[in-house]
Amino acid sequence: MAKRIEVSDLDIFYGNFKAVEGVNVSIEPRSVTALIGPSGCGKSTFLRSLNRMHEVIPGARVEGKVVMDGQNLYDPDTDPVAVRRQIGMVFQRPNPFPTMSIYDNVVAGVRLNGGRMKKSDTDAIVERSLQSANLWNEVKDRLDRPGAGLSGGQQQRLCIARAIAVEPQVLLMDEPCSALDPISTLAIEDLMTELKDRFTIVIVTHNLQQAARVSEQTGFFNLNGVGQPGRLIEFNPTEKIFSNPDVKATEDYISGRFG
C-alpha cells in the first residue's frame, strides 16, 4: 500500500522563473514526512510536483527525476492521471464538491474514474473511508446531505476520506490544518498517525509543533533572497532537526531567530 519516492536533481519552474532548485531526497514509505520553511520557499510547489499537480498551472514545468516504484513519474510515457491515482492530495482549504452529497463526495474519486460499482461495494468504501477519516460517527445519519454543509474541520476530514477512498500509495497534504481550529487540527493529526501505517504521508506545514508531533522525517526549505529559487537545506529525522540540526539556518528558523 505504501511506496518510497526518490527525488533526484529536481528543478521546478513557473514559466522562466525557477521556483525550486536541486532537490534530492528519499521519502520513506509508511511514515510521515514534514516539509517546513518560510513562506514562498517552494514547499508547496515541491509537494505539488510529487503528483504532477504542478503542471496544472499554465507555464509550469519540472526538470529532474521523481521515481516511485522504479518508475520515473516525469517520464514522457507516464500518464499524469495515473500518477495522481497513486498519489492523492489534500489541500490547504477544504474543497468538497458542492454539487454532491457527503456520500457522493467520498466515492467521487471511484465513480469519476469510470468505475461502475454495486451499491454494496460503494457503501463499504464510504463507511471504511469515513471511519478512517474519523468522520463516520458524525455524519453516518446524514450521508445524503450536501458535503458543503459540514463545518470546516469536518469538510477537511471529508476531503481526506475522499482522497483515501481511491486507495492511493501516497497521501500529500498541503497545510491541511491551516484553516482549522486547534481541536479539528488535533483530530487530523491523530488521523495522520493512524494513516501512516497504510500510506506514505508528506505534509507541508507552517506549524513547527505539528511537524515535531506527527512526522518521522523533516525537510527544511529555504531561499537565499527574493527572486532566488528555494532549496532543500536540510533533510533529517525530525528529532535531530528539532534538537541538533546540521545546518545553522535550520536552527535559526526553528528557534525563531530567522533572518
Add this chain to the structure above:
Amino acid sequence: MSTPTPTAPSRPEAAPEFDLAAESGNRLPRFAGWGLFVLGALLAAAPTALLGWSTGLFVVLAIVVGTVVTWGVSRAVEGRRKSTDRLVTCLVSSAFAIAMVPLFSLVYTVVSNGVGRLDAEFFTSSMVGVIGEGGGAYHAIMGTLIVTALATLISVPIGVLTAIYLVEYGNRGRLSKWITFLVDVMTGIPSIVAGLFAYALFALLFGPGVRLGVAGAVALSVLMIPVVVRSVEEVLKLVPNELREAAYALGVPKWRTIIKVVLPTAAAGLGTGITLSIARVVGETAPLLITVGITTALNVNPFDGRMATLPVYAFYQLTQPGVPPEFGINRAWTAALLLIILVMALNLIARLISRVFAPKTNR
C-alpha cells in the same frame, strides 16, 4: 461626552473630546425626505401653469424644485453632510423613476391595446381566409417556438463548447484571444446583417428566393452564439479552481472533471445564461423577415417553405392590416403582448433555474 470619572485615567488636555450628540446634530423627522420632495414638486405646479401646462415640463420642474427644496431645508437644519446625502438620494431616486417611465408606459400601452384579442381564438386559429375580423396567431406561435428551439439547438452546443475551450483549454493563448475578439465582434453584429448572411447562405445552397424556417434558425444562431459564449464563459470562470484541482488530485481526467464537476457546479448559471440568450433572440424581427417570411397557414416543418413567426406576424398585421384595418392592428398588439409575456416567462424561468440548481449548503 462627559466629565472623566475619578477612576478613569485623565487624558491630556490637547485631545478634544468627541461629542456624539453634537456631531449628530438636529435631525429632520423621518417623513421629511419624501415630504419635502413632494412639497417642492407641488411648488413646481405654479410656474408650469404660468408657462403653459405640459406634463413633461411639470415632471422636470418637480424633480428640480423638489430636490432643491429638500437639499435647502436639510442644509439649514441638519448640516452639510446630511444634506449631501439627501441631495444624492433625490438624484438617484429620480434617475430610477425616469428609467422606469418608458418601461411602464410600454407595458401599459401594449397590455391595454393587446389584451382585447387575447382570447381562445387567437391561440387556436391561423390567418387562413381571414381578411377582417377574427383570425389568430396559432401558426405564428408554433413558428416562433420551432424556429427558436432550432436556433437554441444549434447555438447551445457551439456556444457552450466554445466557452469550455476558452476557460478550460485556451490557457489565454493566441487562439483563445482571437476567439474572444471574434465573439465580441459577433455580439455587435446588427440583426439584419445576421439575417442577410443566413439568406445569402441558403440562397447559395437552394437558389435565390428561398424561405426556410431553418434559415431563420441559422440567422438567430448568429446572434445567439456570442451571447451564449459570453454568459457561459463568465459562469465557468466562477467555478473555483480548487474543485478542478480536487478532481485532478483524485486521478480524474480533465474531460471527466469538466463534465462531472465543473458543469454541474455551474449548472444554475448555465441554465440562466442559456434561457436569457433565448429571450434575447425570441423577439428578433428583421432576420426572420428576410429568411423565413410569413404565411397565413400553419407550417410546422422548418425545412419546407415559409413559416409564420410572432414578430414578423406583428409586423405584417401592422403594415398590411387588411380591410377594415383595426382588426389587423389589434392582432399586431396582441402578438406584441404575447412576445412580452414570452420574454418575461423566459426571465422567470431563468430565475427559477438559478434557484433550483444552485449548490446547496444547508446543513
